[in-house]
Amino acid sequence: MTASLPTDTLAACQRCDTLVNLPKLSNHQKALCPCCNTVLHSPKKHTLDKTFAISFAGLLLLIPATVMPLMGIYAAGQYNQASLFTCIVLLANEGFYFIAFCVFIFAIAVPAVRLFTAFYLTFCLKYTSKKPHLIVFFRSYHLLNNWAMIHVFFLGIIVSLYKLVDIADIAIGTGITSIILLLMCSTMLSITLDHRFIWQQLEQIND
Ligand SMILES: [Zn+2]
Numbered sequence: 001m002t003a004s005l006p007t008d009t010l011a012a013c014q015r016c017d018t019l020v021n022l023p024k025l026s027n028h029q030k031a032l033c034p035c036c037n038t039v040l041h042s043p044k045k046h047t048l049d050k051t052f053a054i055s056f057a058g059l060l061l062l063i064p065a066t067v068m069p070l071m072g073i074y075a076a077g078q079y080n081q082a083s084l085f086t087c088i089v090l091l092a093n094e095g096f097y098f099i100a101f102c103v104f105i106f107a108i109a110v111p112a113v114r115l116f117t118a119f120y121l122t123f124c125l126k127y128t129s130k131k132p133h134l135i136v137f138f139r140s141y142h143l144l145n146n147w148a149m150i151h152v153f154f155l156g157i158i159v160s161l162y163k164l165v166d167i168a169d170i171a172i173g174t175g176i177t178s179i180i181l182l183l184m185c186s187t188m189l190s191i192t193l194d195h196r197f198i199w200q201q202l203e204q205i206n207d
Pocket of ligand 1: 035
């Protein structure tokens with residue numbers, strides 16, 4: 001006869017696959033793998049409050065990051081500037097539909113849905129009753145986590161600036177500042193969100 005294990009407290013070590021029954025941890029405590037000392041879980045303080053604030057800030061920053069000019073170029077007596085949105089429109093007008101579609105999906109749509117998912121999830125857990133559809137939202141967040149690629153777009157801007165700085169006068173637009181802040185929010189979201197805590201909250205829906 002096999003004894004049933006308490007699956008809600010089990011954690012698999014990502015390094016050596018050891019299955020560990022996690023003890024209840026307080027803040028500032030960490031659960032380590034008994035075989036390789038890898039950190040299995042470290043509770044995050046005020047995870048709902050921090051994630052709620054950061055995702056809300058990220059959603060607000062999405063608008064200027066999308067529509068404000070990223071950079072301006074003085075060349076041949078002319079000044080041109082472009083935002084993330086106008087870049088997509090220009091790509092589509094030039095016939096690069098697939099690239100325009102990819103930039104829209106990975107630099108705007110996925111980060112926006114990811115931020116909204118984190119915002120809605122933490123809002124409901126903080127202020128309203130826990131509803132079954134929140135599980136779908138959190139699964140979507142996990143899925144989108146790997147496809148938010150605004151940092152790749154930002155890297156492309158940095159490379160463009162480096163290449164263009166010798167042949168034209170470059171003016172940095174306010175859109176760049178918004179994208180940098182948006183990237184910071186996106187990174188901090190990954191740091192502040194305590195996945196185990198959220199799953200524990202969501203599991204109570206089915207109890
Ligand atoms: Zn291990």
